[in-house]
Amino acid sequence: MSMIHLLIGITAIIGTVITYYAALKIHHKYHYPFTLPMLIATIIIVLILLIIPISYETYMIGGEWINKLLGPAVVALAYPLYMERKLLKKMVVPILVGTCIGALVGISTGVLLAKWAGFGEEILLTISSKSVTTPISMAITESLDGITSLAAIFVMIAGVGGAVLHSYVYKYTKIHHYLGKGIGLGSASHGIGTAAALENSQLEGSISSIAMSISAVVVSVITPWMMNLLL
Amino acid sequence: MVKVMKITLHIIILCLLASLGNWIQHTFHLLIPGSVIGMIILFILLFFNIVKLSWIDEGAKFMVRHLTLFFIPATVGIIDYFDLFLGKGILLFFIVIISTILVMVSSGWISQWLIMRKE
Numbered sequence: 001m002s003m004i005h006l007l008i009g010i011t012a013i014i015g016t017v018i019t020y021y022a023a024l025k026i027h028h029k030y031h032y033p034f035t036l037p038m039l040i041a042t043i044i045i046v047l048i049l050l051i052i053p054i055s056y057e058t059y060m061i062g063g064e065w066i067n068k069l070l071g072p073a074v075v076a077l078a079y080p081l082y083m084e085r086k087l088l089k090k091m092v093v094p095i096l097v098g099t100c101i102g103a104l105v106g107i108s109t110g111v112l113l114a115k116w117a118g119f120g121e122e123i124l125l126t127i128s129s130k131s132v133t134t135p136i137s138m139a140i141t142e143s144l145d146g147i148t149s150l151a152a153i154f155v156m157i158a159g160v161g162g163a164v165l166h167s168y169v170y171k172y173t174k175i176h177h178y179l180g181k182g183i184g185l186g187s188a189s190h191g192i193g194t195a196a197a198l199e200n201s202q203l204e205g206s207i208s209s210i211a212m213s214i215s216a217v218v219v220s221v222i223t224p225w226m227m228n229l230l231l
Numbered sequence: 232m233v234k235v236m237k238i239t240l241h242i243i244i245l246c247l248l249a250s251l252g253n254w255i256q257h258t259f260h261l262l263i264p265g266s267v268i269g270m271i272i273l274f275i276l277l278f279f280n281i282v283k284l285s286w287i288d289e290g291a292k293f294m295v296r297h298l299t300l301f302f303i304p305a306t307v308g309i310i311d312y313f314d315l316f317l318g319k320g321i322l323l324f325f326i327v328i329i330s331t332i333l334v335m336v337s338s339g340w341i342s343q344w345l346i347m348r349k350e
Contacts, residue, residue: 098342184339
C-alpha cells in the first residue's frame with residue numbers, strides 16, 4: 001500500500017467521523033425527523049465528493065474501514081436485547097405475527113406497485129427484498145437473478161425513508177405502543193430503522209432489532225415462492 | 232483513558248464474534264448474514280453467562296449509540312446511481328417509500344393490536 005493511499009484512507013475516515021459529529025450537533029440543535037444525523041452526514045459527504053471531485057471508489061479506501069465495523073455493530077445489538085430479555089419474552093406472539101405480516105406486505109406491495117408502473121422483471125425481482133438488511137437483500141437478489149448493486153440502493157431508501165418518516169406515520173396511524181413502533185421500524189427499515197428506534201428507547205430498539213432479524217430470515221425464505229405468485 | 236481502552240477491547244471481542252458469524256454463514260451456506268448470526272451467538276453466550284456483561288458492555292453501548300455512523304459509507308454509494316433515478320426511474324424511489332410506509336403501518340398496527348388486547 002502506497003503512502004498516498006494510506007493518507008487518502010485516513011482522511012476519508014477522519015472526515016466521515018467529523019461530519020457525523022457535526023451532523024449529531026445539528027440534529028441536537030434542530031431536532032426534526034429530517035435532520036437525521038445519518039442523512040445530513042451522507043448529504044454533506046456526497047456534496048463534498050461531487051464538488052472536489054473525488055470518486056466513490058477513492059472515498060471507500062477509507063470508508064471501507066468504517067463499513068467493516070457494521071458487522072460488530074450489529075453484533076452489539078445483542079446487548080440491548082439481553083437487557084430487555086424478560087419483557088420481550090412476554091411478547092413473542094405479537095412480535096412474530098407483526099413481523100411476518102410486514103414481510104408479506106413488503107414483498108407484495110413493492111413488487112405489485114413496480115409491476116403496475118410498468119417496470120421489467122429484473123427490477124421487480126430486485127425490489128422484492130428491499131425491507132431487509134443489505135447483505136440479505138443482495139444475497140436474495142443474486143439468487144433470483146436481479147441487480148444486486150441496485151438492491152443495496154433500494155434497501156438504503158427503505159432504511160433512511162422509514163427513519164425519517166416514522167414519527168409522522170405513527171402519529172397519523174395512532175401507533176403509539178413501543179411494541180408496534182419497534183416492530184414497524186425493524187420490519188420496514190432494518191438496521192437504520194433500529195437505530196431510529198434506539199433513539200426513542202432501549203426497549204423499542206431491542207424490539208426493532210428482533211423484528212429486523214426475524215424479517216431477514218422470513219423474507220429470504222418466502223421471497224422466491226412469492227415471486228412465482230406475483231410475477 | 233481506561234474507558235477508551237475498555238471500549239476498544241470490547242469492540243475487538245465484538246469483531247471476533249462478527250467474524251465467527253461470517254465463518255458460520257459461509258461454511259454452512261446460510262442466507263442469514265454473519266453479523267446477525269454473531270448477534271444471536273452473543274445473546275446466547277450472555278444468557279448462559281459464558282460471556283460476562285462486563286466483557287462487552289462499554290463497547291456495545293458505544294457501538295449501539297453510534298450505529299448510524301457505520302451505515303454512512305455504504306449510503307454515500309448512492310452517488311454512483313443518480314442517473315438511475317432520472318426520468319421514469321424516480322417512480323422507483325416513491326414505490327420503495329410507499330411500500331416501506333405500508334410495511335411499517337401493517338406490522339406495527341397488528342402487533343400493537345395484539346399486545347393491547349392482551350394487556
